[in-house]
Amino acid sequence: MKASDLREGTRSAALGGWTALVFLFVFAPIVSTVVFSFNADRFPSLLQSLNPRIAVTILPGPGHLATIADAGAVSMVATMWRQMGDQARGR
């Protein structure tokens, strides 16, 4: 085998390897998502450290309290609350 052929082969292998690594990086999160969707309970040590830390804002500011202070809104919320309680108790 000629030295130039060997160099060309090495270059092609390096280029192919690099491309494979790029595609691995792109697809690794997707593949792992698919795998974990079936087997999450088999990898507790990997997943337990994750903390999504999604901030949930129920009342972004006192401006939203105006909704609660409105008499109609208060009665509506109270009615909904009572109905949900009744449903939970199986009435």
Added chain:
Amino acid sequence: MFFVVPLGFLLAMTFWSVRNFRLQPDFTLANWVTIFKADFFAKAFVHTFTLSLLAAALCSLIAFPAAYAVAFRAKPATRRLLIFALIVPFFTSFPVRIYSMQVFFSPPGIINRLIEPFGWGPVHVLNTSTGTVVGFLTLTLPLVVLLQTLALGGIDKSLIEASHNLRCGRFRTILTVIVPSARVGLVLAAAFAFVLCFGDYISPQLLGGSRPPTLSILIADQVKSGNNWPRASVVAVSMIVTLMVVLGVLMRIAYGGRKAS
């Protein structure tokens, strides 16, 4: 209208004020003065700009050999398959992909488990700027490879053959023939990467741990703490202006020296 009206509203809102946590139509420059005098804004701006620039450059460099291989080395059927494969990541939600990256880079994660037998690590990527850059690469790499592949695919192959016939080496051909021929596509790919990274909220929040905060996190914080939409609008408008300047510079680089046909 679809784009201009919201932008106009955003600009108008920068002059409004907030009283008792309520938005009041007003005309005051206080929001601009407060934000531009604030030390945290300058720090967040520099941090966001630097990380986005680094990620765009890194992404372009990482993507180029892969795009070269797909455009010039792959058989036509394989090329079509690989181009389709580069579109697939956009089918999945970006936050889901980022959560998946947390699995890889968390302290007891896959990467640390893989390198542990060799006596390396543990590597700490989560909640650092490196984590943010990894997130930026997750976001932009498929798009940049795709755009670069399309740009390289449009090059006249006879130019490359001529270069080889004239005994021009492989790297010299890349630098003097391929890159200048595909300059517009390559610069546009880098521009897209920069724009996406500059406005990304998910990566700095979930992989970077908001330390230090980026401009998008600053916007969210301004809104969450006290409903301060006007100050958030000031940050947003500064981001838009910055992006316009950067895009202007990049377009000049892309199309500079070309005659309009």
